[in-house]
Amino acid sequence: MSEQPADPQQEKDSPSLLHRVESHILGAAIVALVLLAAWQIIRRALFNEAWIHADGLIRQSVLWLAVLGALAATGRRKHIAIELDPKADQRPWAAWKSRLVSLISAAFCATLAWYGWRLVELERDGGMELLPGLPMWCSLLILPIGFGLMALRFGWQSIVAAKAETP
Amino acid sequence: AQTLKIATVAPEGSLWMTEMRASAERAEQATEGRVKIKFYPGGVMGNDATVLRKIKLGQLHGGALTGSELGGLSKNAQLYGLPFLFDDPAEIKPIRQQFDQYIRHDLNKAGYAVLSMTGVGFAYLMSSDDVGSREALEGRKIWVPQNDVIAERTFRAGGVSPIPLALPDVFTGLQTGLIDTVANTTSGAIALQWHSKMRRLLDLPLSYILGYVVIDQRAWNKISEADQQATLQAFAQGSDRIESENRRSDASALDALKQLGVQVVQPSESERDRWRTVGREVVDALIAESRLDGEVIGKLRAELQRRRQG
């Protein structure tokens, strides 16, 4: 019995270069958010100053973190799911079921990536600005790109089966 | 029958929503049910950017939005909201009769029919501390809505520290002293329950708040001309009622504030001039960045000048 919580992130499979690079990008992204939010507080507390665009940027970064995090969670096969069968892993058809699940997820993500692209096009046609000079559609590009990559990842997982999970 | 789905951040039960619903009913009766209007109040459809996207996609047909929220669609939507433009609340009525057409024209060009333009009232600076002079204002911390660039630049230029916060943080921010000054109509301040901390009100109209109901022209043009006129008339009636009711409730809110101990501060003539200059310079800078329409603003300024002299 370990004292640590059964933390889904603690079991680290042999990190490939891709996963390592991805980890560092994700880590840098959230640290940047912390520093931006903290900078806003410190500037205000010490110098009575605030950057009017900081809050909009902080909020938009939540969307980015959501999509990037979901993409990374896909890579580790760690999405929230309801498994009704407690012995699902031990069934003979487990690998095929997992492929089918990945295929359905890939189809959904591809569809959403397409509609994300439609949203970007809609926004390019007379939309708003995120920062002065930076149009909002640039930020919304995360939807087609993120869900597109997620579709590829799920698609790949529907071809190669999951490594046998250790209990 | 054409059903128009309109989103707004105004909460159910507010004067605005009550009158809008009454206007919708009048429109439905006058058109014998050919025009039906459905409201989604309380911001449940999302913020202004999201509502505008949903209008483009056809889920919604219109929105009740403020001038600053329509700023991205029309350079003139914020015309009356420009800082320290008016000296006296009485100036607004004749000006609107002359200049509303420019705003309507702008919004039509952007693809929207204007169902109504309704004056909410004048915003004033209210504070828990002194706001009467430049020196006093230097110590104040004034709330500005996040992304409200005009307000932010104006207060910065006027020597007050603008503190951008989300609306839900304003109430607690006033309680804890994170901010001590807000700009709003008197009845707005009471409705948001900000008044308990207020001690001073600067008697200088800051900006005129205007609420628009805009409808996507694709949906609007499906309605026959006669029905359009009947609908416009129903909403114009509602608009008039809201405006007169707002004037009354602003006046009674001011009385209520005075009874709570709020002191109405008269700024000196030089302080008035200072704020007017600040307002003009900020607007000029925004015109130079082509975020506002210099031609129409020039006409408006000339007209105000003419009336003040005449």
Place this chain on the structure above:
Amino acid sequence: MIWAWLGLLLAALLGVPLFVLIGAAAMIGFHQLDYDLTLVAVEFQRLGQLPGLEAIPLFAFAGTLLGQSEAPKRLLAVVQAWLGWLPGGVAIVALCVCALFTAFTGASGVTIVALGGLLYPALVGAGYSRQFTLGLLTAGGSLGLLFAPSLPLILYGFVAGQLGTDPPTTVEDLFIAGIVPGLLMVAALSVLAVWRGLQRPQTRSRFELAEGLSSLRKAAWELPLPVLVLSSIYAGWVAASEAAALTALYVLVVLVLIRREMKLPRLLDAAADSVRLIGAILVVLGMALALSNWLIDQEVPSRLFEWISARIESPWVFLLLLNLFLLAVGMLLDIFSAIVILVPLLMPVAAGFGIHPVHLGIILLANLQLGYFTPPVGMNLFIASYRFDAPVTTLVRASWPFFLVLLGCVLLITWWSTLSLFAIG
């Protein structure tokens, strides 16, 4: 179209990720109305607009960093040294921490994400079973919603204030009215914890001052965190919504610069772990926005309420049906939409039965709090399932005693208005 829904049901039985199920349901729903499906993307991008949502990534970051450092051991040592003698002591501390945290974050699953990594080892280390611990943390996730300055309480005050209720509703009155019902819930769960603690006497220890002081010294950098954050808010240095940013900064500075427990690569790894956690949760939340929007567009809550209110004869029946209705809505809608949509519907009917508007607010929030972990679709069940890597079915089993205790509290709060109203004019 029936085939699309059947296909979705099949996908659900296969165990397809929740965000795919919810998103696909929204797509099918919008498609049936002939709407442009770009709406699903529009709803999802609202994740970048919701005020206060940045608290989820910021607290998740702080919680993951603390959880992967030596901080849980240090904090557990403090709690065991000072409260090890008290049966249920550790669990009571955990409940109070959860309630305090939710009061400031507004309960959107943040509590479980941020505190799970700290409280889970503390509770298991104190001898509680995994089952009990999971149940406590799932229930604790929305505990504290009734305490000031919780955002849902303020929002209710604002929405009800606009309706011109008689007597008028003020936020201050709600803050006061929430205290006793909120304490009742904390106390009831504490009793459950003490009862469990008494069943395991072997884990109790004697208090020793030297050990107590040394544990405090060792945790000298972690313990002041809540005091620092709360006093910064009350001193007016930061907004309540910025508590998350301040916490994240403090944790970063303490672990990386002061204690030097985390070198840069380990910091980035831990941070990346937190982003995966955030992504898995927010992607579900984003799809839930789309499904909620479909419900709102079709006016499902109003129709359901009309159906119910046509079948009421007495205030008691009204309150019972209200409880059931709110539980259902609490599972399906986010709490802010629920308040904005429901309060105008409920207020006139409640007024007709002579229910005080402030009491109605407490009833509403108490029910929505329970809705967060009502099986089968309460959001906190899924968040806890992910955070603790346990099947949802396990969490439902683990949290039902807590659910029943809180359900009892909610019924008491609903039917005994004095609990809420005795201190207001």
